[in-house]
Amino acid sequence: MNKEIPYKIYLDETELPNSWLNLRAFMTKKPAPLLNPKTLQPMTQEELSAIFCEELAKQEIDDTTKYIQIPKEVRDFYKMYRPAPLVRAYCLEKALGTPAHIYYKFEGNNTSGSHKLNSAIAQAYYAKEQGLQGVTTETGAGQWGTALSMACSYFGLDCNVYMVKVSYEQKPFRREVMRTYGAKVTPSPSQTTKVGRQILEEFPGTGGSLGCAISEAVEASQTKEGYRYALGSVLNQVLLHQSIIGMETKTALDKYGVKADMIIGCAGGGSNLGGLIAPFMAEQLEGKANYRFIAVEPASCPSLTRGKYAYDFCDTGRVCPLSKMYTLGSGFIPSASHAGGLRYHGMTSTLSELYDQGLMEARSVKQTEVFEAAEYFARVEGILPAPESAHAIKVAMDEAKKCKETGEKKTIVFGLTGTGYFDMYAYEKFHDGKMDDYIPTEEELQKGFDGIPKLQ
Numbered sequence: 001m002n003k004e005i006p007y008k009i010y011l012d013e014t015e016l017p018n019s020w021l022n023l024r025a026f027m028t029k030k031p032a033p034l035l036n037p038k039t040l041q042p043m044t045q046e047e048l049s050a051i052f053c054e055e056l057a058k059q060e061i062d063d064t065t066k067y068i069q070i071p072k073e074v075r076d077f078y079k080m081y082r083p084a085p086l087v088r089a090y091c092l093e094k095a096l097g098t099p100a101h102i103y104y105k106f107e108g109n110n111t112s113g114s115h116k117l118n119s120a121i122a123q124a125y126y127a128k129e130q131g132l133q134g135v136t137t138e139t140g141a142g143q144w145g146t147a148l149s150m151a152c153s154y155f156g157l158d159c160n161v162y163m164v165k166v167s168y169e170q171k172p173f174r175r176e177v178m179r180t181y182g183a184k185v186t187p188s189p190s191q192t193t194k195v196g197r198q199i200l201e202e203f204p205g206t207g208g209s210l211g212c213a214i215s216e217a218v219e220a221s222q223t224k225e226g227y228r229y230a231l232g233s234v235l236n237q238v239l240l241h242q243s244i245i246g247m248e249t250k251t252a253l254d255k256y257g258v259k260a261d262m263i264i265g266c267a268g269g270g271s272n273l274g275g276l277i278a279p280f281m282a283e284q285l286e287g288k289a290n291y292r293f294i295a296v297e298p299a300s301c302p303s304l305t306r307g308k309y310a311y312d313f314c315d316t317g318r319v320c321p322l323s324k325m326y327t328l329g330s331g332f333i334p335s336a337s338h339a340g341g342l343r344y345h346g347m348t349s350t351l352s353e354l355y356d357q358g359l360m361e362a363r364s365v366k367q368t369e370v371f372e373a374a375e376y377f378a379r380v381e382g383i384l385p386a387p388e389s390a391h392a393i394k395v396a397m398d399e400a401k402k403c404k405e406t407g408e409k410k411t412i413v414f415g416l417t418g419t420g421y422f423d424m425y426a427y428e429k430f431h432d433g434k435m436d437d438y439i440p441t442e443e444e445l446q447k448g449f450d451g452i453p454k455l456q
């Protein structure tokens, strides 16, 4: 018999996981390794250590250790905003009139406003441990830059953020949050790097892109003594750190004897979803459970649903290692959708491999229907969601409506990755009926595919 389930399942500090879960260690067929773009050989730990901190380079290639201990300093920081609540969406269930049980894991309960802080603090910690002076990174909409700024200020590290120029100009508040935490924010492309100057010469007046900003941040980390590069998604190390989301979720559900039927999350680079599903997928891979996993992506940037599974570059400047992933091509520039955190051309290799093996489903959704779901959710559940998170809300609501038709009492769990206070410009467009639903044509996608390197 189930205990009465509260609106919010809070865990206490002692229930905060001691280890992260390394999902790749549970996979029989492993995700493909990163390749050195020059030699096309798998990146070694030594090579990766030139880009990332040593400990992170080690985590990046480790696909055998199932659990990796969370350092005490990181766990202490987590305690300031974790364990995050798992919310039973009673109000949403009632409003939809569905027999389904809906739960969401809320990651917006910190100043950065998203799950990104979970990895930022780990990356900053390892940089500090190594005695580095600082880290460089890029940010698009600004969530990752904010998270890393917070983490660096906590450990007394320099944080240099290359922020996509259009965002730098359109999102002055995010920029100022980063500066509040002591980060140096540079609009990208900039004159401060070789690759930035090249891009500016070729495309004067460009507003920049995430791919360009990555190239600049990597170059800056390579040319400055005592610096390494930090990335907010896509990498194995980031999925590892984000497994805290799923582990807490599972502990909370287990406590009340609840078994999920499906687990849904938005997928940009794939780290939040990879983290949310980690312990559940691990169980499934061990043959102990059977869940449905659904990745939700924007129809404007459909890497899983319409992309190719191939080795590709992670950045526009093609300086980063090659990753085997579902990709739209590193030259693909998604339309200016408002879910900035989901505008990435590829998908993390772990989720790509799981999807390829048929262990995960994917859906793409249109921007206006995402905002309809976001607004509905805000009015019913109170939380104002980030546009990215609303992708998961949309599909969770769709599934709950299906249950209403069939009378099935499914248990739906989804990830609510963050809040949308800095996205009110997007909400304004939606309210004014000025939001479009751009979907790339086959020809446009083909142009991106043409840029995928042909290995062998």
Ligand SMILES: *Cc1c(COP(=O)(O)O)cnc(C)c1O
Pocket (backbone or CB within 6 Å): 113, 114, 115, 116, 143, 144, 232, 233, 234, 266, 267, 268, 269, 270, 271, 272, 273, 341, 342, 386, 388, 389, 417, 418, 419
């Ligand atoms: C960055 C971001 C995402 C995308 O996360 P991935 O882990 O890259 O898939 C989703 N939601 C919010 C609020 C974000 O800031």
